[in-house]
Amino acid sequence: DVTVKEVQEKAPAAVDDELAKKLGKENLDQLRAGIREEQQRQYQEVSQMRLKRTLLDKLSDNFEFEIPPNLAAAEFEAIWKEFETQREQNPDQFKGDDKDDETRKKELRDIADRRVKLGLVMAEVGRQNKIELSQEDINRAVMAQARRYPGQEKEVMEHFSKSPEALQSITAPLYEDKVVE
Numbered sequence: 001d002v003t004v005k006e007v008q009e010k011a012p013a014a015v016d017d018e019l020a021k022k023l024g025k026e027n028l029d030q031l032r033a034g035i036r037e038e039q040q041r042q043y044q045e046v047s048q049m050r051l052k053r054t055l056l057d058k059l060s061d062n063f064e065f066e067i068p069p070n071l072a073a074a075e076f077e078a079i080w081k082e083f084e085t086q087r088e089q090n091p092d093q094f095k096g097d098d099k100d101d102e103t104r105k106k107e108l109r110d111i112a113d114r115r116v117k118l119g120l121v122m123a124e125v126g127r128q129n130k131i132e133l134s135q136e137d138i139n140r141a142v143m144a145q146a147r148r149y150p151g152q153e154k155e156v157m158e159h160f161s162k163s164p165e166a167l168q169s170i171t172a173p174l175y176e177d178k179v180v181e
Contacts, residue, residue, distance in 0.1 A: 067116045076112035126179040141170045
C-alpha cells in the first residue's frame with residue numbers, strides 16, 4: 001500500500017540572475033564572464049601543456065648523450081617507489097594488466113632516462129639564457145600549493161620553509177615551465 005503525496009518532475013534550472021546569485025555572482029552577466037574566464041584559463045593550460053609536450057618530445061629526439069648513471073638510478077628509484085605505492089593503494093587499477101615487474105621496470109627505466117636527459121637539457125638551456133627563478137616566483141608557487149589545502153595554509157607554508165626537498169618539488173617544475181616559456 002502506497003500513498004502518493006507528491007509527484008515531482010525534473011525541469012531545467014532557469015538561467016537567470018537568481019541562478020547567478022545562488023552560484024555566488026551578482027548577476028547573470030557576471031556568471032557568464034566568470035565561466036568564460038575559467039574556460040579560457042583551462043584552454044590556456046591545455047594548450048601550454050600540449051606545447052610543452054611537443055617541445056620536450058623534440059628535445060628528447062634531437063639530443064643524444066650519455067646520462068649520469070647515478071642520476072638515472074635515483075630517478076628510476078623514485079618512479080618505482082611511486083609506482084609501487086600506487087599499486088598498493090589502487091590494486092583494482094592494475095587488474096587485467098599482464099605486465100610483469102621486469103617489463104614494467106624496463107619501461108620505467110626508459111622514462112627515468114628521458115626525464116634525466118630532458119632535465120639536463122632544460123637546465124643547460126636555462127643556464128645559457130640566464131633564466132632564474134625569483135623569490136616572487138617561488139612564493140607564488142608556494143602560495144598556490146597552500147591554497148589547495150584550505151584551512152591548512154599555515155602548515156603548508158611551514159612545510160615548504162622547513163623542507164628543501166618539498167621546496168625543490170615545486171621549484172623544479174616551475175623552472176622547467178619558465179625555460180619552456
